[in-house]
Amino acid sequence: MKNIKWDEIRAGMVLARDVKGRFGRGLLLAGNVVTEKHLKIFKSWGITEIIVEKNQVDSAEGLNEQAEAPAHYDRIERRMKELFKFNDIKHPAVRELFQISLNRNLNLHPPQEP
Amino acid sequence: MFTSAEELIEHSSPMVSLPEVFYRVNEAVEDPECSFAEIAHIIGQDSALSVRLLKIVNSPFYGFDQEIETITHAITIIGMAQLRDLVLATVVLNKFRGLSGQEMDMKGFWLHNIACGLMARVMATFCHEKRVERYYVLGLIHDIGRLLMFLVIPEQMNQALQKAKLEERLLHEVEKEMFGFDHSQVGCLLIRSWKLPDLFQSAVQHCHDSMVDADLPMETAILHISDIVVHALEFGTTGEHFVPPLNSMAWNRIELSSSMIPLMIKQLDREMEEALKIFN
Numbered sequence: 001m002k003n004i005k006w007d008e009i010r011a012g013m014v015l016a017r018d019v020k021g022r023f024g025r026g027l028l029l030a031g032n033v034v035t036e037k038h039l040k041i042f043k044s045w046g047i048t049e050i051i052v053e054k055n056q057v058d059s060a061e062g063l064n065e066q067a068e069a070p071a072h073y074d075r076i077e078r079r080m081k082e083l084f085k086f087n088d089i090k091h092p093a094v095r096e097l098f099q100i101s102l103n104r105n106l107n108l109h110p111p112q113e114p
Numbered sequence: 115m116f117t118s119a120e121e122l123i124e125h126s127s128p129m130v131s132l133p134e135v136f137y138r139v140n141e142a143v144e145d146p147e148c149s150f151a152e153i154a155h156i157i158g159q160d161s162a163l164s165v166r167l168l169k170i171v172n173s174p175f176y177g178f179d180q181e182i183e184t185i186t187h188a189i190t191i192i193g194m195a196q197l198r199d200l201v202l203a204t205v206v207l208n209k210f211r212g213l214s215g216q217e218m219d220m221k222g223f224w225l226h227n228i229a230c231g232l233m234a235r236v237m238a239t240f241c242h243e244k245r246v247e248r249y250y251v252l253g254l255i256h257d258i259g260r261l262l263m264f265l266v267i268p269e270q271m272n273q274a275l276q277k278a279k280l281e282e283r284l285l286h287e288v289e290k291e292m293f294g295f296d297h298s299q300v301g302c303l304l305i306r307s308w309k310l311p312d313l314f315q316s317a318v319q320h321c322h323d324s325m326v327d328a329d330l331p332m333e334t335a336i337l338h339i340s341d342i343v344v345h346a347l348e349f350g351t352t353g354e355h356f357v358p359p360l361n362s363m364a365w366n367r368i369e370l371s372s373s374m375i376p377l378m379i380k381q382l383d384r385e386m387e388e389a390l391k392i393f394n
Contacts, residue, residue, distance in 0.1 A: 005373050048373040084346070086284060086359040092372040093339075093365050097346045097357075100379060104347065 006048045011036045017051040072111035077102060116267070119259075119295040123303045126266050132308050135160045136205045140309075143198045153194060154185040157201065166204050167197070174388050192247075199247040202310070203231070203254050210261060218264040218271075218353075225350025227254050232385045233340035236378050241368050243332060248314075252337050256318050257352045259301025263289075264353075275353050285354045286322050298322055322358055335364040347379065349386070 001016045011034055019028045019042070027045060028038060034050070042050070080102045087094045116122040138156045142148040157164055164185055171188045172181055182188050189197050211224070231253030238249040264271045274292050278285040289296040302319035317333040321341060338361060344350075345357040 003373075005376065007376070048371050048377075082356075083348075084357050085282075086356050087342075088360070088362075091360060091362060091365070093375060094360055096372040096375045097343060100376060101346045101348070 001051050001053060003049050004052055006042070009034065009039060009042065009050055011039060013050070013052045015050060016053045019047060019050055021045040021047070073106065076105050076109065080105065115270070117294065119299040119303050122263070122266060122295075122300055123307060126262060127307060129265070130209070130262060130304060130307075132209065133160075133205050135163060136201055137309070139198055139201050143194045150186050150189045150194070153189060153197070157185050157197075163201065163204060167200055170200060170204075173391075175385065193245075195245055196247040199245075199251045203247075203251050206251075206255055206258070210258070218261070218268075219351060222351040223257070223261060226344060226352050227257055227350070228389055229344045229347070229349035229382065229386060230254070230256060230337075230340050232389060233343050233378070233382050234336050236381050236385065237336050237340055237368065237370075238332075240370060240374055240378055241332065241336070243336075249333070249336060249340075252314060252317055252333060253340055255305065255314075256301065256321055256337055256341065257297065258304055259299065259318070260297035260352055262300055262304060263297055271353075278353075279355060282355075284322075284356060284358060286358075296322070330363065330367055332367065335367040338364045339368065343375070343379065343382075347382075 004013065013034045015028060015030050015032050015034065017030050018026055021027050027041060027047070028034075032038075080098060081089075083101070084094065084098055087098075089095060089098055116125065135156065139153060142153045142156055157167065167185065167188060168182060171192060172178070176192070178191065182191065185197075192200075207224075211220070231250040234249035234253035235246045238246040243249070260271075270292070274285065274288045277283075277292070278288040281288075286296045286298065298319050298321055302315045305315050305318055313331060313333050316331065317337045320330075320334050321337055342358055342360050345354065
């Protein structure tokens with residue numbers, strides 16, 4: 001199972017867990033396929049993440065950067081770890097921030113062509 | 115050398131006093147019998163300020179369809195208290211932007227603080243807070259104490275900076291160790307000397323504290339987290355080389371899911387672009 005963030009939710013994904021709105025009101029049951037109409041409903045209910053079966057996501061598009069330039073990735077990741085060294089990376093908010101900041105740096109400094 | 119934050123503030127107070135117009139606007143806003151027209155009149159006497167305010171309310175931040183041409187119109191739309199906060203943000207920026215410190219990257223400093231103000235306002239909106247403009251002001255002025263220290267005791271601050279870098283420590287802790295006080299205390303006293311509301315003082319003072327109070331004010335929590343987000347994104351610099359530690363109490367206080375962070379940052383990026391157009 002995998003958490004999918006609001007901006008990565010796509011039609012065709014199969015829910016592994018019920019989607020609930022505020023106050024626990026059920027919107028869509030596990031097992032249902034997400035449709036375009038559901039996307040609108042999620043948006044209007046402020047749904048920020050859903051849980052889907054894991055195998056669906058991995059096949060879609062994996063992160064290849066790591067495989068392409070491991071040394072480059074490691075260097076940037078090391079610097080980010082240094083930047084965050086006073087923080088508990090296990091905290092969900094910190095983890096989220098760390099990931100964003102890592103991705104921004106990877107985009108900002110793409111690996112150099114040999 | 116100053117032995118306390120109070121001494122430092124006392125020494126530098128002529129340099130950092132706010133212009134009269136802010137106090138007059140503040141007084142008028144607090145006066146229940148004061149009309150929109152009277153406040154507009156006070157602001158109108160400072161034409162540079164009026165122009166700046168109209169530029170801000172007409173920017174895409176507010177997204178009003180029609181152009182707002184007068185201060186009176188601006189007040190009716192965004193409200194007196196919000197306008198007061200905008201006046202405050204404008205006069206603080208004006209006052210301090212003119213100063214230059216040899217040891218300090220002023221551009222980086224304002225970039226960090228403007229980003230923090232915008233982040234705080236975005237976060238406050240996500241938390242359904244009312245009157246979000248004060249969050250912008252809070253972010254904007256939260257490091258003002260450090261700016262003042264760089265201006266008044268540049269050599270010592272430079273030493274602190276080197277020490278923090280060398281020993282890989284947080285700058286505010288090194289400040290406390292070397293001077294007996296840190297920039298949060300200086301900032302808090304400065305804000306007090308400006309007679310700003312208490313919540314401004316305490317949010318700035320406790321920005322880096324280990325907060326223990328379970329019902330800590332929303333302003334303190336949002337400022338604390340915004341500062342961390344902006345450090346993580348490396349927007350500008352105030353001399354701090356690390357992301358300050360997140361206090362989980364503050365995070366729990368704002369009751370947001372961590373999945374909202376990318377959303378808030380997306381909005382921050384958009385607003386940063388606009389803000390830099392206005393302030394440059």
